[in-house]
Amino acid sequence: MFSLRNLPSLAPFVSAYESLTGYVMMIKPFLEMTIPPPLQNYMISYLNSFLHSTPSTLTLIIDDHIKNEMYNELYGAAQVYISTKVNHNAERLRISRDRSEKNVNIHFSVGEVVSDIYQGIEVKWRFCVDNNKSNMVHYFGEHFKLNPDRECVELSFEKKHRELVLNSYIPYVESKAKVINNERKILKMYSYCSMYLKWQSVNLEHPSTFDTMAMNEELKRSVMGDLDRFIRRKDFYKRVGKPWKRGYLLYGPPGTGKTSLVAAIANYLKFDIYDLQLASVREDVDLRRLLLGTTNSSILLVEDIDCAVDLHTRLQPKTQDDTKGSAMLTLSGLLTCIDGLWSSCGDERIVIFTTTHKERLDPALLRPGRMDMHIHMGHCCFDVFKTLASNYLGLSHDDPHHLYPEIERLIKGEVLTPAQVAEELMKNEDPDVALEGLVKVLKRKRLELEKYDGETGRGGLRKPELQFFL
Template structure:
């Protein structure tokens, strides 16, 4: 017993002596060896450990230079959906009140993910980047906190580290990481908050787009609605097709018809259907073609560019209007001092139209006949959609939306009147919103339509008497 006790005390004494010696050596190295040499020694030590280890580690920094690392953001989104809430420590956050709470890993925790039969171990590492941090890193993270990290001006550098058996290195880089990026993109597209971008001080300003319009609630002809949905669905699936035929990946829609027929609601329904942001281009706020170029190049992919009331939003100069050019030149004005039809067309289907991908362009007008034919040809406005007056089918959609009414005793008479008079869906909707009682509001609508029919009849009779 005494012999074993003596051996144990000797072991403890030796271990303490080694630890003390290591601390002294480390202190001397920190004092005497320049930090550049220390970083090289630490890197060499890690290299030697990696050569004898069966594990391989990929480091994914939060930023690359001054830019955010997209793979880091993708990994954070991907892991948040798979993280186990049984971990002792979790990190939670929310940056948008429209989104739920994002649960993430805390520093020092690990989680395991399995993909294609390979096990991957994830951890979150946070490194100090304050002056002198490299010398305090004790060799485990010192090299990562070197000059490149310092250039970013951050006090803390976060990274995800994913480790796996080194025989799966090719599979991790060529299959697993691309899978994470693709999965995260699909998750963000499904849940992200849409934005409406407007021009303010010659630049885009974004607000949340919370328009509730969908194709289910849209008061629109059923066949026409389905054709629009089919066209949109076909467009977003044809990236390779557009590239193969050598065309920009974009699609143009012209919405035309009387006021109040649902053109703006259709645009919102398209955005909600595709999960695309909207860029509302108010041409009267754009001073010249160069400003127009700058704005449109600044649009993101997967977006809808909207130019409402194109016929009256601005007096576009004709491409061959030499007389106006001459007057501008004589007045000392540059040709780029106004937004021209030619400048606009360059972004619709010219060279500048290739500055982005998966974009939709929508023009709206109340009077299609007023538009320059150059705007209307295929390749610019590929699909022309007539938004007409309210029909019996549109009324049934509105009645269901506003009052959950499918069948009512007054509906047949209302539908007959709607077919006789020209009334917009907006006018019908305004009457349906006057009261929450469906009987009362349908009676109001019936009286409104009768009065409108009478007004139209009197106007027609007056015109006939005036022509006699």
């Protein structure tokens, strides 16, 4: 049973309080005489702020794009990093799943806050969307309403940890995001949306690799060696004062594997691809804006550059009548973005041009420093055929088929492209039947070419060209 007798006596506390009060009253006159009033006020103010203050907070805002429309790679790194910090206390989450993924992707919703601990300090992330910037854009006589949503993430922490966050935590987030992206191995294919003046992406699921790529083995090794050398020479490019980029020109007739080689390069390096359609670019300034919107460690692809736009006459000045209703993209503007000062706005980038008519291109596009390596993708030779036979029919290089000698004889010269050979091999799963059909096609094609050579005086089939320039 509760009793007041069990409570401790308050007499010691009362006695201590009386002693402390008497001591303060005794020294107060002495302190007032020896300490100047301004210093007294400062000490009292400091003591009050120490007893009643709350920790001050600093918030860093990380926008998805910088003012000049350059993509903010720190924003992308933050998105990847905080997606791994989902906890059971979250009230709203966004989920998605791409066709190539087995697991559901979880993202934070607008306003959701997630905490993180780094070296004993707490930081808080918050995802935000600014939708107060809706406006209209006048673009060559047309009006477009830009997407008003600008995304950002906020990073909040105590002000006293500012140096630690900026110099240690932010680099840690970037490095962790890079590791996460490499583990996910999901490449992106970007295309330009002229309505919103921005890049839009889809997952790149092209299966082409250098192992399955049907091309001359010597040329394949040269391309892979050049890529490896480019990736590991960051310090070299910095030392010699050159932007860390590399240019490749893929040329040859249709169906020779130019697009497959681009995909193989992307899969080999784990680089995203930015597919630039020059016909959709109106002005040089738009091209610069597009390049600023690309990320590091990426490929800028311009397919069929010989017919994309009329670049070979763009160096000539246009009159007012010529420019009405026509594009203002110039060869000079394109060259500046590829090899001028604008090309230094990024690291570890590859530029790839493809064309079926190399002779139509302006020589200014082809010089080293712009297109560093010229790769001729020619007709199917016997080595390329063997790779295709292995891919499509499962035939081994070590155990050649009895029709191989005849195919080797018939396939010499510009007879069929790799795409045409692959189409014949796909017609039947039985290797004997498929190869017999290919032999018939090769014989018929050679007769047609020999007849054409006799009529035009070409003097026989040409030996397949194989050129590459380092």
